[in-house]
Amino acid sequence: MSCRVLSGKNCVVTCVYGMRTHPVTGVYKLHNGVDVVGTGYTLALITAHTAGTVEYAGYNSVLGYHVNVRLSNGDMMQYNHMTAALQVATGDTVKQGQIIGTMGSTGSSTGAHLHFGIQRNGEWIDPEPYLYADYLEDEMTYEKFCEYMIRYEAERNAKPAGYAQKTWDRLKKAGILDGSRPCAPIERREFGLVIERLGLVKEA
Numbered sequence: 001m002s003c004r005v006l007s008g009k010n011c012v013v014t015c016v017y018g019m020r021t022h023p024v025t026g027v028y029k030l031h032n033g034v035d036v037v038g039t040g041y042t043l044a045l046i047t048a049h050t051a052g053t054v055e056y057a058g059y060n061s062v063l064g065y066h067v068n069v070r071l072s073n074g075d076m077m078q079y080n081h082m083t084a085a086l087q088v089a090t091g092d093t094v095k096q097g098q099i100i101g102t103m104g105s106t107g108s109s110t111g112a113h114l115h116f117g118i119q120r121n122g123e124w125i126d127p128e129p130y131l132y133a134d135y136l137e138d139e140m141t142y143e144k145f146c147e148y149m150i151r152y153e154a155e156r157n158a159k160p161a162g163y164a165q166k167t168w169d170r171l172k173k174a175g176i177l178d179g180s181r182p183c184a185p186i187e188r189r190e191f192g193l194v195i196e197r198l199g200l201v202k203e204a
Helices: 142-156 162-173 188-198
Strands: 011-015 018-021 028-031 034-038 045-047 052-060 064-070 076-082 099-102 114-120 123-125
Touching: 064 099, 076 099
Parallel strands: none
Antiparallel strands: 011 034, 018 028, 034 114, 045 099, 052 064, 064 076, 076 114, 114 123
């Protein structure tokens, strides 16, 4: 399944959205996007995730060569640390899948990658669910996210490792997990039930 921000490549997330110590500055702060490279840690051409208008295409010392694309619903998608060979300019209209630049390591960066971020109503949100999913004009509802995850998991698990398949088959046969909730996260009580059925915790 191709990553919607890399041309013709799957991607590996090398740093997730959330609080972290910045590898260059040492400051503990929000990492306001996800860092991705191509599968096998390869470089790739960067493509527009969703159609919009280029609000800014240029350089600064932190983001490096970067492109900000404003979407029709007001959200903004940001693509950072590209090489100087940007393929778009401020004011351009871009289509989904259009090449906008090349993965690089400009600005405050320790290695070649793409930093991809989404800003909504002035606030950064976790963009990882959107790497493969179609972008929604409104909030990605839980139901829509589940629909996407079911499709994604079906593709990703089409050829599971042998040991993983055997373990899954054993868990289903033992009635520990039945696979009926492929999207919903496991609850604490359900996890407790799994632990109990596996016999990993004994009464004192």
